[in-house]
Amino acid sequence: MKITAGGVAAAEWTKFSSLRSTWxxxxxxxxxxxxxxxxxxxxxxxxxxxxxxxxxxGSVLAALSVGVLGALLGASEYTTGMIRATLAAVPRRLPVLWSKSLVAGAAAFVTMTAGAFAAFASGSAVLNDDVDALGLGDDGVLRALLGAGLYLGLVAMLGVALGMLVRSSAGAIAILAGLLLIVPGLVALLPDSISEAVTPYLPSNAGNAVMVTTQAHGTLTPWAGLAVFAGYVVVALAAAAYRLKKTDA
Known part of the structure; x- marks a missing residue:
């Protein structure tokens, strides 16, 4: 029977959705x-x-959580040894990586976009009077909320890529946490001239640019920031694809 991209994606969705840890x-x-x-x-x-x-x-902690979900999806089959059966069924190998990342990214995008709108609605209901209250029709609001879903979906894909690259859930989670949480703090310790030049291009800072309604001085524009973060994801997926294609499971 011919293995199709849709069939591989459906199989990965079945694996993903059948796990209690996913939900x-x-x-x-x-x-x-x-x-x-x-x-x-x-x-x-x-x-x-x-x-x-x-x-x-709460997007920082949400990003870490969806990244963990992606890392578990990417690395869990290596932990259990089931990856051999998966690759035997899909000998071309790379469709497995693309399908896992697509499933994780799409699921995170849908759920976290809904979460962003829910957070905005619930937060607006308890907002202090002296805080600038914005509505969905105000400039940048819809883009920020949808951008949150896009960014968090990409974080989930990054988690999958790291999981399949290092083939260890713990290792992938550690790298992800380092990229999103630790590296910005380390860069802040560098001389100001270097820190100011590098900081906007760090993964979390670049991704966060799409979630704000006004651009602060020294930061990337919203879509440029998202594009930079997407570039990190592409690099991680390319590295995972190379290892998947060139090395044994």
């Missing part, structure tokens, strides 16, 4: 986004933040 991790990701958005919206007083910024303040 637990997805639920936690959405909950983090909504809960932290509500807490920030209800507690923040002062200037410099608007209702969208506050609603999406």
């Amino acid at each position: 637990i991790t997805t639920g936690i990701s959405v909950l983090l986004l909504i809960a932290f958005g509500m807490i920030a919206s209800a507690s923040f007083t002062g200037d410099g933040m608007n209702s969208v910024d506050l609603a999406l303040s």
Whole structure:
């Protein structure tokens, strides 16, 4: 029987959706986004933040959560040894990687976009009076909320790529956490001239640019930032594809 791209994608979706951990991790990701958005919206007083910024303040932890989900999807079959059966069924190998990343990215995009809109709605309901309240019709609001879903979908794809590259869930999660959480702090310790030049292009900073309604000085424009982050994902997928094609399972 001929193996089609759609068949491989359907098989990966079946694996993905049949795992209890998938739904637990997805639920936690959405909950983090909504809960932290509500807490920030209800507690923040002062200037410099608007209702969208506050609603999406849980995106850092949500990104780590969906990235973990992607890493587990990418690496779990190597842990159990089931990858040999998968690659025996799909001898061309690369469709497995593309399908896993597509499934994880699409699932994260849909759920986290819904979570972003829910966080915005719930956060707006408890917003302090002295915070700038924005509506869906205001400039940049829809783009920021949809951008949050796009960014988090790409984070899930990055997790898959890292999982299949290092073939270890723990290793992939450690690398992902380092890229998103630790590297920005380390770069901040560099001399100002270097830090200011590099910081906008770091993965998390570039991705976050699409989730703000106003561009701060020294940051990338929203779509340029998302494009830079997508570039990191492409590089990781290319590295995973090379290892998948050239080395044994």
